[in-house]
Amino acid sequence: MQLTGSQILLECLKKENIDIIFGYPGGQVIPIFDKLYDEKAIKLILPRHEQGAVHAADGYARATGKVGVCLATSGPGATNLVTGIATAYMDSIPMVAITGQVKTHLIGNDAFQEADITGITRPITKHNFLVKDVKELAKTMKEAFHIARTGRPGPVVVDIPVDVQNALTEFKYPKEVHMRSYNPKYKGHTGQIEKLAKAIANSQKPVIYAGGGIILSNSSEELTTFVRKTQIPVTTTLMALGVFPETDRLSLGMPGMHGTAYANHAIQESDLLISIGSRFDDRVTGKLELFAPKATIAHIDIDPASVSKNVEVDIPIVGCAKQILTELNKIVKKADTEEWLKTIDCWKKKMPLTYSKDNKLRPQYVIEQIDEITKGEAIIVTEVGQHQMWAAQFYNYTKPRTFISSGGLGTMGFGFPASLGVQLGCPDKKVFVIAGDGSIQMNSQELATAVIENIPVKIAILNNGCLGMVRQWQELFYNKRYSHTCLAKGKYCPDFVKLAESYGAKGIRITKKEDVNKAIKDSLKYNGPVVMEFVVEPEENVYPMVPAGEALHNMLHWDEPNCA
Amino acid sequence: MKKGKVDKFTLTVIVENKFGVLARIAGLFSARGFNIHSLAVSETEDPTISCMTIVVIADEKILEQIKKQLNKLIDVVEVIDLTNRQYEERELVLINIKVTSKTKDDIMRVIHTMGAEILDVGKNTITIEETGDTKKINSIIELLRPFGIKEVVRTGKIAIQTEGEKREN
Numbered sequence: 001m002q003l004t005g006s007q008i009l010l011e012c013l014k015k016e017n018i019d020i021i022f023g024y025p026g027g028q029v030i031p032i033f034d035k036l037y038d039e040k041a042i043k044l045i046l047p048r049h050e051q052g053a054v055h056a057a058d059g060y061a062r063a064t065g066k067v068g069v070c071l072a073t074s075g076p077g078a079t080n081l082v083t084g085i086a087t088a089y090m091d092s093i094p095m096v097a098i099t100g101q102v103k104t105h106l107i108g109n110d111a112f113q114e115a116d117i118t119g120i121t122r123p124i125t126k127h128n129f130l131v132k133d134v135k136e137l138a139k140t141m142k143e144a145f146h147i148a149r150t151g152r153p154g155p156v157v158v159d160i161p162v163d164v165q166n167a168l169t170e171f172k173y174p175k176e177v178h179m180r181s182y183n184p185k186y187k188g189h190t191g192q193i194e195k196l197a198k199a200i201a202n203s204q205k206p207v208i209y210a211g212g213g214i215i216l217s218n219s220s221e222e223l224t225t226f227v228r229k230t231q232i233p234v235t236t237t238l239m240a241l242g243v244f245p246e247t248d249r250l251s252l253g254m255p256g257m258h259g260t261a262y263a264n265h266a267i268q269e270s271d272l273l274i275s276i277g278s279r280f281d282d283r284v285t286g287k288l289e290l291f292a293p294k295a296t297i298a299h300i301d302i303d304p305a306s307v308s309k310n311v312e313v314d315i316p317i318v319g320c321a322k323q324i325l326t327e328l329n330k331i332v333k334k335a336d337t338e339e340w341l342k343t344i345d346c347w348k349k350k351m352p353l354t355y356s357k358d359n360k361l362r363p364q365y366v367i368e369q370i371d372e373i374t375k376g377e378a379i380i381v382t383e384v385g386q387h388q389m390w391a392a393q394f395y396n397y398t399k400p401r402t403f404i405s406s407g408g409l410g411t412m413g414f415g416f417p418a419s420l421g422v423q424l425g426c427p428d429k430k431v432f433v434i435a436g437d438g439s440i441q442m443n444s445q446e447l448a449t450a451v452i453e454n455i456p457v458k459i460a461i462l463n464n465g466c467l468g469m470v471r472q473w474q475e476l477f478y479n480k481r482y483s484h485t486c487l488a489k490g491k492y493c494p495d496f497v498k499l500a501e502s503y504g505a506k507g508i509r510i511t512k513k514e515d516v517n518k519a520i521k522d523s524l525k526y527n528g529p530v531v532m533e534f535v536v537e538p539e540e541n542v543y544p545m546v547p548a549g550e551a552l553h554n555m556l557h558w559d560e561p562n563c564a
Numbered sequence: 565m566k567k568g569k570v571d572k573f574t575l576t577v578i579v580e581n582k583f584g585v586l587a588r589i590a591g592l593f594s595a596r597g598f599n600i601h602s603l604a605v606s607e608t609e610d611p612t613i614s615c616m617t618i619v620v621i622a623d624e625k626i627l628e629q630i631k632k633q634l635n636k637l638i639d640v641v642e643v644i645d646l647t648n649r650q651y652e653e654r655e656l657v658l659i660n661i662k663v664t665s666k667t668k669d670d671i672m673r674v675i676h677t678m679g680a681e682i683l684d685v686g687k688n689t690i691t692i693e694e695t696g697d698t699k700k701i702n703s704i705i706e707l708l709r710p711f712g713i714k715e716v717v718r719t720g721k722i723a724i725q726t727e728g729e730k731r732e733n
Contacts, residue, residue: 118584119584119587122584122588122591123591126638127638127639130583130584147638181579181580181639182638303636304632304635305629305632305633305636308628309629
């Protein structure tokens with residue numbers, strides 16, 4: 001039987017076990033939406049902006065490990081996906097973004113709502129396709145999902161002209177993908193793995209530096225075995241929070257610009273740094289020439305291009321973290337780290353993450369209260385800025401996929417729409433959004449989606465009336481010249497409680513420290529989306545901080561603790 | 565990472581003969597700040613595959629990154645670094661040279677010595693074609709420069725591996 005391109009598209013999605021997509025209608029995707037009208041097996045979530053759709057698909061992918069799918073029309077619909085696609089690309093998130101395109105014969109003619117979306121997204125996708133012939137559609141979809149989820153994952157755009165959506169052909173979904181030019185390597189080199197095991201045996205001050213690749217390859221368990229077996233302390237990057245329980249003695253928390261002092265000192269003092277699924281981002285390394293100066297560096301990564309890109313690597317192992325850790329776990333022995341761990345314990349004691357415990361409503365306290373009330377079992381989704389760093393620092397993550405945040409691109413406006421995808425992917429979990437008053441306003445229109453679809457996310461806005469992270473830089477490095485970072489300009493705008501209520505969500509304003517606990521508990525009792533506006537101290541800074549361009553050990557501390 | 569010695573390196577890049585592949589390659593170089601010295605593309609004996617000869621300007625570490633990033637592109641089938649291999653390279657150049665009755669004989673002598681081909685002789689201009697490796701092309705341009713070169717068009721290098729392991733020199 002012959003099917004139209006639109007029917008084929010939906011059949012392909014079902015073959016890929018996609019039961020939820022995030023999409024917005026428009027002129028050049030009407031045929032697809034027409035087929036969705038009768039489709040029972042695929043639920044479409046309708047956001048209020050295409051950017052909401054792409055971030056929600058991204059959040060869904062991060063929380064579930066499945067491929068996130070979003071759908072938009074040509075031209076402005078497609079370009080509204082761009083920020084979300086770039087966000088997913090920077091954090092290697094598996095995603096398929098489907099866009100409508102003008103009719104094949106009009107492409108290149110500056111037709112109404114035409115944009116060269118494959119051209120625009122070329123540098124921010126793992127790969128992209130323009131499907132000019134309906135006979136190619138099924139094969140293209142198969143390849144798109146294969147590329148998105150294998151190797152180092154990433155977003156793939158499939159651009160489908162409207163005449164292709166309507167054209168008829170036989171539907172046959174390929175069972176396998178054969179691509180001579182794409183064959184990711186999973187198995188690590190045995191000799192190199194043995195070399196690393198030997199280096200561990202000879203090391204006195206080893207540190208594991210675990211990144212988002214641990215989550216992407218679902219190897220949190222293998223990592224935990226590795227850490228416990230070798231007794232090597234582990235620092236987990238922003239993208240990897242929760243892959244190893246932060247409550248464990250061997251956890252160093254997060255490294256980098258706003259990482260813990262003990263993680264940064266441990267890296268700088270280490271004699272063997274084992275990087276797994278992380279890419280030596282500048283926010284982690286600080287000044288490259290002075291990064292881990294005493295260490296032999298081992299790097300396990302599925303992407304050969306990540307190895308020796310920023311930091312020269314002594315023991316490169318290309319392959320999948322899961323397979324390589326499994327192999328390593330067969331041969332490694334307990335390392336001689338007891339002295340090293342004692343040194344680290346001292347750093348932890350003398351330089352803990354901390355802030356003023358006075359009676360003022362401090363943003364860090366809100367995060368700690370959420371941690372306490374949810375017993376560390378919630379999924380925390382963040383926007384980008386100071387609140388994001390506090391959420392990373394002051395909540396104890398113990399499981400993978402419980403901290404969802406835009407790391408590489410640092411996209412304000414990501415968190416709230418992403419949380420909708422997170423909650424839909426994990427309906428049994430408590431999902432909290434930690435937002436700033438700046439970020440939340442970038443996609444607050446999605447409150448409509450949350451209310452209409454009854455997605456019960458709890459949004460904690462840490463309202464300091466300004467773009468706090470930039471304000472902090474202005475305070476510390478630009479002579480307190482607060483150029484355009486004060487959003488409210490002395491007014492109270494917007495009224496977040498009224499904003500929530502206008503959409504039909506519950507709104508709570510909290511101005512006192514003693515009301516924080518009750519507000520969070522109340523939000524959990526309410527069956528639906530809740531906006532909690534915490535009016536926090538406006539001049540709070542994120543510490544520790546490694547100033548841009550400085551070495552990791554040159555941190556600015558809150559209240560300068562003394563430590564040898 | 566420390567900067568090493570910058571040099572020219574020749575890469576043969578085998579790619580899927582698909583719409584947009586050249587844009588992907590060119591976009592990769594511009595997005596990552598790599599330098600292309602020359603680039604030549606054409607179909608091969610297999611119509612589904614194209615061959616690019618790319619001469620890059622880089623130090624060894626950047627060259628490593630260029631090769632890895634090229635390999636990462638889904639449409640790239642193979643990247644061959646010719647640096648340590650036996651290969652032959654050719655480039656074609658077309659040159660318009662200013663000519664007067666005074667200089668004509670001297671120009672003709674250079675053309676014949678170098679084995680270049682004359683394509684057109686006009687009142688004020690001689691057009692020639694020369695094929696050879698980069699060294700040969702550069703030397704004919706230098707030999708003709710004193711007479712007044714009006715225009716030079718070069719194809720960029722193409723290269724092919726030959727039998728044997730390693731290129732001398």
